[in-house]
Structure formats: C-alpha cells, structure tokens
Amino acid sequence: MSGTPHRHFHDELADLKARVLQMSADAQAALGAALDAFRERDAGRANAVIEGDQAIDSAELAIEETVIELLATQQPMARDLRFLTAAMKIANDLERVGDHAVNIAQSAQQLLRHRAVAPVPELAEIARQARKMLADALEAFIRNDPASARAVCRRDDAVDALHRSVFRIVLTHMMEDPRSISAGIELVLVSRNLERVADLATNIAEDVVFMAEGRSIKHHARAGEA
C-alpha cells in the first residue's frame, strides 16, 4: 500500500508526482556521474553509479505498484488517468536511463585498462545534448507543458546524427591505429548509450504531450505535425 488507505486520491497523485520527480533527479544524477567518471577516468565514481542503480530500480517498482493500486482502487478518469499511465511509463524510461548510466560507468571502468585516447568533441556534444533533452523533457513533465515537450522530440534527429558521426570518427581512429580498438569500442558504446538516453527523453516528452492533451504523438514522422 502507498500511503494510508483513507488518504485523499488527489494527495496520492501529488505524492506520486513528487516520487517521479525524485526518481528523475536520481536518474539524471547517475547519468551525470557516469559521464564524469568516463571523462575523468574515475573508477570510484563509476563504481558508485553501478551500485546506486538498485535505488533507481526500486523507485520504479514502487511507482509501478502505486499506479496499479490507484488504478484498481480509484478508477481514475481523464487527466488523472493520463497522468497515472504517463507516470508509470516515465518511471520505466527513467529506470532505463539508470541502466544506460550503469553501462557508461562500466565503459569508464573498461577504459581504465587501456591507454587514454584522444578526446572526441562530438562525444562531449552528444552527452551535452542527450542530458539537456532529458532535463527538458522532465521539466516539461513538471510544468505539464506540451509545447516544450514537442520541442524535445524535434531534437532527437540531431542526436542520432551526432551518434553516427562519433561512430565514423572512432572507426577511422581504430582503422588508423588498431591498438585503439578496445578503447574505441567503449567510446562507441558510450555514444550508443547516450543516443538511447535521447530516445528515452523523446519517449518521456511524447508521454507529456499525451498527459497534457490526451492524444498520442508517438510514431509520427515529425512530432511538430502531430
């Protein structure tokens, strides 16, 4: 059970929103810490991200349990129903963000076994853009702002393009210097994880539009047309 049985339904919704926000702060912090560990070759920090993922997983389960309980006991309608379904999906996406942070932290640990490779500016840029998309999607969720959410969706193509650039650049380095292959693979994996974080930010933004407007913009060619 979440809360006391006699608690008002709308208080339960407010509490659930606060828990999603806390989970989003934790997932963003994990991603930031994983990227710091990667950039600074910091094994301790990478380890902390890996160990901290359990808390994010638990938060997702607790949110899911609360949503199912409220669906079963309160039979919510309209915006309350949309909020609950969005909260469950966003919690699921945030849990996946946590998993990508763990993957990045593991790549950071792997990189320690190899000599340092030349920094790839595009990788720093994809990290900046993916984190910003995630932060903006969650801000749109807090503000229930579909216009900002749509703007997030439109940025996903740029991140995909950056990921392809990183792949090409790193591939070139690996072909030029086979000793950099192991480190290069980790860079590509980090880029791939960041590209997936941007996808999850897009999912969250799409859920915010559904929550606010009651219509889905998923699978449209361009979110701006939906």
Added chain:
Amino acid sequence: MHLATERLTARYHGRPAITNVSLGIRPRAITAVIGPSGCGKSTFLRCLNRMHELSDGGTVEGRVLLDGSDIYGPAVDAVEVRRRIGMVFQRPTPFPTMSIHDNVAAGLRVNGVARRRIGEIVERSLVQAALWDEVKDRLHGSAMALSGGQQQRLCIARALATEPEVLLMDEPASALDPVATQRIEELMVTLKQDYTIVVVTHNLQQAARVSDYTGFFYLGELVEFDQTARMFTNPSDSRTEAYITGRFG
C-alpha cells in the same frame, strides 16, 4: 428507430430542471447520462417517454422526436409512447401480488395482446432478460421470492414484453450487489443489439464500462456529449473533466 431531442426544456412548477437540450440518441447503442445530483439527468430521461408530465407541476417545451415525429404532438397517445419507449427504474418494482409470469404479462394485457400469444411472449422476454433459466420452473410463484437482481431482470423482461424500441434505465443497478450489477450490465450490452438504450447512472465506472456514448449534464444543461472512451480519457469541457475526476459534484 431514431430518437432525438430539440431544444428540450422541462420545468417543475415553472422552474426549469433542464434547459434547451438538443441531443441525438444513437440507435442500437447505449447512451449514458451522467452528472451530479440535481443536474436534471433523470428529468431528461423521464421526458423521453412522457413520464415527466405525470410529475406534479411537470411541463415540457421543445420536441422529442421518435423517427421524426414529435412524441408531444397533439394527436399522440402517451400510453403508446410509453409502450414504444420502455422504462426500468432504480429499485426493482415487481407487482407484489402477481406471479413471475403475470408480472411480465401485465403490460401485454393492458395493450390487448391475445391470450394465446401471451405465454410465448413471456418466455421470449424472460429469455431476453437472461432470467428464463432461473425461473422457468416457477413461473407461477411469487415475484417477491426472487432476489433483488432477479427482480430487476424481471422488470426488464416486463419492459421488453411490450416490444419497445427504446429502453430507458434510471440507475438500474444502484440497488444491487456487484454480482447482480454485473449481470445487469452484461444484459444491457446484449440488449443493445436489438434496442436503443439510454441509462442514467451515478456510477461513472458503470457508464465507462457499458456505454458507447455519454452525455454530461450540469445545472440542467447538456455540457458535453461524446463517445464514452473519449469522454473518460480526454473530455473537451473543463466542467466534465472536473466532475469525472472528482474535483466537484
């Protein structure tokens, strides 16, 4: 069959209970009417088969069209209107001194149906109301020996016996337990293949479960009418939203 209201206003002693309601009822579908207490939804229902005019001080303006003809027209027989547009009430209302059989047959005798056809119509109505199997061996027993849910299905059978085209239901399951409620709801979904159903309900989940269309009344006005799935996930009007999410009413 097509039922519609045009600028329907109903009053009690001159005071309006519903105002200017224009609504097309979709044939062979279930239309739910929801709204807070006193919003006029039961009055609306009672206008649809000329029962409102039987209330003390009850008057009606505007039109209720059944297949294009105004049921309030000067040459229209109100009894015939109520035969074509049957009604089931909140509490089961079997005639207490009559048997199960005679409860269903009551309306037939009033309408002058030949005695030899009555047995066949009673059976068909009880089958349609999903009650036949439970009562076929005790048709001449008292209707009062039935459970509340069975009594309500008996009343539905009685309403069906006169071969109405529309079935109006005013909170038909509000006095029943969850199992009996489920049976009534299943019955409604079955009946809509042959009948047009309008149901007034306080139970939003019931409206969401059984109806195809929903109208929301507030302060005597029809605020919103839409497909039920849309109404309960993304209503257009902020008053509907506030009501169905429990923020007022």
